[in-house]
Amino acid sequence: MLKVWPMIFILMILSISGCTLKFDEPVNNTSIIQPTITPTPTPIPYIPEHSTVYVEIFGSEFNPSVINVVNGTTVQWTNQDSGQHAIYVNNINSPPLNKRETWNYTFNRPGTYEYNCTIQSWMQHGRIIVK
Template sequence: MDKRCILILLILTVLIVAISGCIDDNAGPITSANQTIIKTSAVTPAVGFPVPEPLTVYVEIKGSMFNPLELKIVNGTTVKWTNADSVSYIVNVDDVQSPVLNKRNSWNHTFNKTGIFEYNSSNHPAMPHGRIIVEN
């Protein structure tokens, strides 16, 4: 090997040793101009049981229509009606009535039993009725 190659190898070795001595095991990410190195450690996952998150589905009221008109949901799901129309609505479902929903107002109802539930707007009787099918 010529002296120039030996000198380059020596400089690279010194740089590698110098850089490796500067790394703190408790430090965060190490960054350079071209890359970010993120140190990670192995984590043992905790043993547990899955907890289902509550589910919410949405119905928009616009143009004197419910959209969608029919929903299939699972027991425990919340349905949220939102008025996107300029007139007010009152939603009736499962023997429950919403307050008056003016533009941008919302109301929700959680279905905790299975079955088929028709819903409508009591202050717009000619408006097509919606249907919610609740399954297990």
């Protein structure tokens, strides 16, 4: 029986040592966080398309009477009145326009252009602003 006690004693020590808490030392995290770099988008320059803008002459009025356009834009006037109209713009006079006839002019320089009807000079004047 004496030989059993040393064996029990060794088993108790082993079982007690297995129940002890073991604290791990904190891990030193030395990794460096890299910031995320988002590329800045390159702005696309505004490239205006050359287009045609329409002005209707009706009731002895220009509609619209004021237009903002980009360089290279063509303006087309259409006479919807029964009487004749002729457009005077930038020192150029259109031929007389009968009903449903049109006349075009392309604005190739920035500026403000006043226009009017030379046949019915009492009509409102129009304005085209070219940027």
